[in-house]
Each structure stands twice: as structure tokens, then as C-alpha cells.
Amino acid sequence: MHFAYRSALSPKPTTSPSSQTAVNDGNDHESMIFRSECDGVIQISQDGEVISFDKESEVMLGIRSEEVIGKCLSDIIALPARGECNTGARMNLPSNRWLQCHANRANGEIVSVELAMALPRAESSSVLTVFIRNVAGTKHCTDESADSTIPYRQLVELSPEAILVYQHGKFTLLNQAACRLLGATCASDLLGREIFDFVNEDDHTALHASTHEDNPMPSPFIEQMWRRDDGTLFHAEMAAMPLLYNDAPAVQVVVRDITERKRLESIQQGQNRILNLVATGSPLAEILTEIASFVEAHSPQCVCSIRLLDGSSFSQIAGTSADLPDISASPTQIQLRASNIVSDSPWSAQPIIGNAAQVLGTFACRFNESRNPSTEELNLYSICIRLAAIAIESRTLQERMRFLAHHDGLTRLPNRFLFKEYLELALCNAQRHSSPFAVFFLDLDKFKEINDTLGHEAGDQVLREIAGRLRGCLRHTDKIARMGGDEFYILIDNLTDATYARGVAQKLLDEVSRTIHVNRQECRLSASIGIAIYPGDGMDSQTLLRNADSAMYRAKELGKDRFRFYLTINDEEIAA
Numbered sequence: 001m002h003f004a005y006r007s008a009l010s011p012k013p014t015t016s017p018s019s020q021t022a023v024n025d026g027n028d029h030e031s032m033i034f035r036s037e038c039d040g041v042i043q044i045s046q047d048g049e050v051i052s053f054d055k056e057s058e059v060m061l062g063i064r065s066e067e068v069i070g071k072c073l074s075d076i077i078a079l080p081a082r083g084e085c086n087t088g089a090r091m092n093l094p095s096n097r098w099l100q101c102h103a104n105r106a107n108g109e110i111v112s113v114e115l116a117m118a119l120p121r122a123e124s125s126s127v128l129t130v131f132i133r134n135v136a137g138t139k140h141c142t143d144e145s146a147d148s149t150i151p152y153r154q155l156v157e158l159s160p161e162a163i164l165v166y167q168h169g170k171f172t173l174l175n176q177a178a179c180r181l182l183g184a185t186c187a188s189d190l191l192g193r194e195i196f197d198f199v200n201e202d203d204h205t206a207l208h209a210s211t212h213e214d215n216p217m218p219s220p221f222i223e224q225m226w227r228r229d230d231g232t233l234f235h236a237e238m239a240a241m242p243l244l245y246n247d248a249p250a251v252q253v254v255v256r257d258i259t260e261r262k263r264l265e266s267i268q269q270g271q272n273r274i275l276n277l278v279a280t281g282s283p284l285a286e287i288l289t290e291i292a293s294f295v296e297a298h299s300p301q302c303v304c305s306i307r308l309l310d311g312s313s314f315s316q317i318a319g320t321s322a323d324l325p326d327i328s329a330s331p332t333q334i335q336l337r338a339s340n341i342v343s344d345s346p347w348s349a350q351p352i353i354g355n356a357a358q359v360l361g362t363f364a365c366r367f368n369e370s371r372n373p374s375t376e377e378l379n380l381y382s383i384c385i386r387l388a389a390i391a392i393e394s395r396t397l398q399e400r401m402r403f404l405a406h407h408d409g410l411t412r413l414p415n416r417f418l419f420k421e422y423l424e425l426a427l428c429n430a431q432r433h434s435s436p437f438a439v440f441f442l443d444l445d446k447f448k449e450i451n452d453t454l455g456h457e458a459g460d461q462v463l464r465e466i467a468g469r470l471r472g473c474l475r476h477t478d479k480i481a482r483m484g485g486d487e488f489y490i491l492i493d494n495l496t497d498a499t500y501a502r503g504v505a506q507k508l509l510d511e512v513s514r515t516i517h518v519n520r521q522e523c524r525l526s527a528s529i530g531i532a533i534y535p536g537d538g539m540d541s542q543t544l545l546r547n548a549d550s551a552m553y554r555a556k557e558l559g560k561d562r563f564r565f566y567l568t569i570n571d572e573e574i575a576a
């Protein structure tokens, strides 16, 4: 070991390192290794492996000796023959001369140092002694005017964008915006840390490709998942650009937090998906389940439930939280309880209100932890409640349109189109099973007088009343339809004999003739009915309807308030 002579032979330098020509010129080994008090001494093996690392070196490079012992000197100091870890000679360390180079401090800073190597005294020794001196201060004084990084650093610091500069994978410069973004209070918390510590593992390959120091081209913005110092993840957009920093290759990275943008995009996409389900007529339960899943995906620790007000009762239609409190009793109180979820159970519920301000259902969320929903969550719930209202009202509208296409709006009886379908079906069944059926054509007598005396509104009420009475006379397998005006068709299926048809016709006439009360006034009506029976009065729907019409007109001609079968002979036979 050669440390014994070091302190005794170490006069303090009085001039700048470059003036220490004694080191450069001295041939005497003992005098060559004088050093200032702040020089560090590092001993390395012939292979360049650090054997000892003194206190001054530790302070100068901010690294503890146990962290570097066993490592290669070129891992700490950028030697001319970079990357090689070999003998002192092969490491390009001249003996008896000072050499300027850069060293990496543990905090990522790069410092200018001068090195000198003393050859072993004994030829048999394999230990080389390297002196290291921090010349950053001197360099700063002499080179300050030439330091091009100063304006760059100032610009970076002023930038509202988060900017990080790293060299050899470690941060060497971060501005305030970057510190805030990564959750650090000041840059020194992050200097020297690796960029890979802040990027989700799944994105490491892409990060490496876009930020490699040898990559000569700036990379475009790419999206990645980044991690703050406390481990929380966020969506980031980053672009990398190579540059020279402190005369050494470096990479500048601009990072933006795009979490909010991604959240809004995702909400927009979900909204479009749900509206698409509504537009394509998907079943309501499917749409509401999609809404509930959408809420749960964007609201952590939340289970969502949607109940539908069907008539007067609420039914659970979607969602996983079947055990929500029963809030159906007083929908107006729902909002009240939602505002009190902290002191109450951890759930939040709101009514789903339709366009006409009517309650359509309830929308509720239960949290698996006691907390208030955030502003973003409340906004999301508002969107979803509106989507649920659109879905429910659209379903109601579709059902109404479907109903109106096949039913009469005034009496809600099937219309002529639906009746024709019933008739075709009855014909098929009758042909297959050889079973007769009857078609009645019923027209009210002197209905015009009702309109003329009591008014059209009253006429409408009478038509509704008559429709209900006629329906009440029939079996549920029989069909009745309003053709328009005061005309009705009735289909009596599975007719066993004509006597049964006669009985039904008489019952219908009796029901029509009962007193009707409209607007506190009494009125009386009668009807004329024509009857055609399959197969005798027709083998197809057109013939049967035409013959029922014709029989009804005969009933009118005969004085109204009666029924007639199409075939007189058949009618007379039945009457006989």
C-alpha cells in the first residue's frame, strides 16, 4: 500500500489545477503525487476495479465507498476509453499527468474532475492509485461566459411543461413542473433517479426505443402510463429529444399529464356506445346494465343500481347492488338522502326524471367505503342519469309507436291492420283443423246524432265506452278491432255452431243498448251487425269481410238494432 507517503508529501496547491505543472512535469514519483487537501484517492486493480475509495472521494462524488468498491472505475468516471474496464494503461489514464474528464455524482449531477494516476512503486504490485480533484468551481469561474447550459436551464425552469433531462438513464435536470408532475417537492429529490422508475413496466420497451441517448431523432408524442413518486399511476403523453447537456449527450423529455383528457375521452366513448344501443333499439335492460357497468368502471369502489318505475312500483332492472335501501316510497326524498351519505349509509341515489318532469326510476350507487362522491363522479352520475332517462323514454316512445301502428288511439282496440293479421291466422287454423269461425261487422246506429247533440268530445267518450262494453262480451280468444268511425269488426274463433254466434250477437246488441252517461247526460244507442261464417260465407278474408259488410247493411235496411247472417237461408235455418 502506498498511502503512507501521501499526507506528508501533499502541499496545498496555490494555483489552479492547470498550473500544477509539478504533477505534469515531475519525474520523481514521490513529488508527483502531492495533492490538495480536497483531492480524493481511489485505488484500483489492474482490471480497473475499485479497491478503496477515500472520504474525500465520497464527498466529491456523493457516493459511499461500499457502493463503489468492486465496481469498475469507468462506471463512475467517464474515462476517455469509455466502457472499457481494463488496466490503467488501457483505460487511457496517463501516469504522471492530470487528465480532465466528467464524473457522475450519485444525485445525477455531472461534475468536471481532473484525474492523475500514480503507477505502483513496486513492479510486483497490482494496485494503481488514482487522484481525483473536483475542478467544477475552477471551471465555473473560467468557463462561465462560455456555459451554454445557463440560458437553457433558465428556459427549462420557466416552461409550464414538465421537462426532464437525463444522461445515462438518470435525471440531471428537472423543472418545477416536472417535480409537481412526479409528486416531488424539489428537484434534488429526483436528481440521479432513473426515468424507468417513473414509467409503468408495460411501457418500458416503448420508452427505451423513444428515449435512447443514441437515438438521433426527436420522438413524436407517445402515450404511456407514468408513476408518481408515491406510486400512483397517471396517463402521460411524452416526447423525447436528444441534446448536448454539460458537453455530454443527454435526452430531454417533455411529459404531460393527460389523465383528465383520457377520462373525458373514455366517458365520451361510453356515452356514444350507450346512445348507439338506444338508437339501434337494444333491449332496455341491456342498455341500463351497460350504464351501470359504465358507472362502476369509472367510479372506484362503487356498485350501481338502476330501478325502473313501472306503473306505480319500482323494479330493479340493472346493476349489481340489489340490496340498496327501498327508496321507491317517496321519490322526492331521494335527493335529500343522497346529500347525507356520510352520516347515513354510504350510498347515493337520485331520481331519473323524464322530459315531462315525471319520475321514471331511480339511479343509486353504493360505495364500498364511506366517502362522498367526487365532483367528477357526480358529473358522471348526471350524464348517466340523463342517458338512463333517454333510454327509458325512447323505449316508451318505441313501444307507443309500435302500439299505434297496430291499434286505434281512441279506444286502444286493435286497428284494421292487426285485425287482418288475426283473420289470416284464423283462416290458417280453420283450414288446418276444419273449424268454422265467424266475422261480425258492427256499425252503431245514428251515431252522428250523438256528435251533433252532445258534441264530438262526448262522441269520443261514447265510442270508448262502447268499445269497452263490446270487449267485455267476448272470450279472450275472440278478437275485436275498430275500423274507424263507429264501425267494429269482431272475430269469433272456434265456432261450434251458428247458434253460438247468434248468442254473442244478441249479447253485443244488449250491451250497446244499455244507457250511457256522458257529461251528466244519458243517451241510448243501438247497433246493426252483419255476420259471415267461414267456410260457408267465404273461404278468404276479403270475401268474408265483404259478406259481413253486406249482411250489416241488410240489418240496417231491415230497421237497424238487429243482426243478420250473410246467407238468409242459413239464417232462417238457424232461426227455425
Ligand SMILES: Nc1nc2c(ncn2[C@@H]2O[C@H](COP(=O)(O)OP(=O)(O)OP(=O)(O)O)[C@@H](O)[C@H]2O)c(=O)[nH]1
Binding pocket: 410, 443, 444, 445, 446, 447, 448, 449, 451, 455, 456, 457, 458, 459, 460, 463, 484, 485, 486
Ligand atoms: N266523436 C267521433 N265521431 C266520429 C269519429 N269517427 C267518425 N265519427 C262520426 O261518426 C259518424 C258516423 O256516422 P255514420 O255511420 O255515417 O251514420 P250514423 O249516424 O251512424 O247513421 P247510420 O249508420 O246510418 O245509422 C259521423 O258523423 C262521423 O263524423 C270519431 O273518432 N269520434
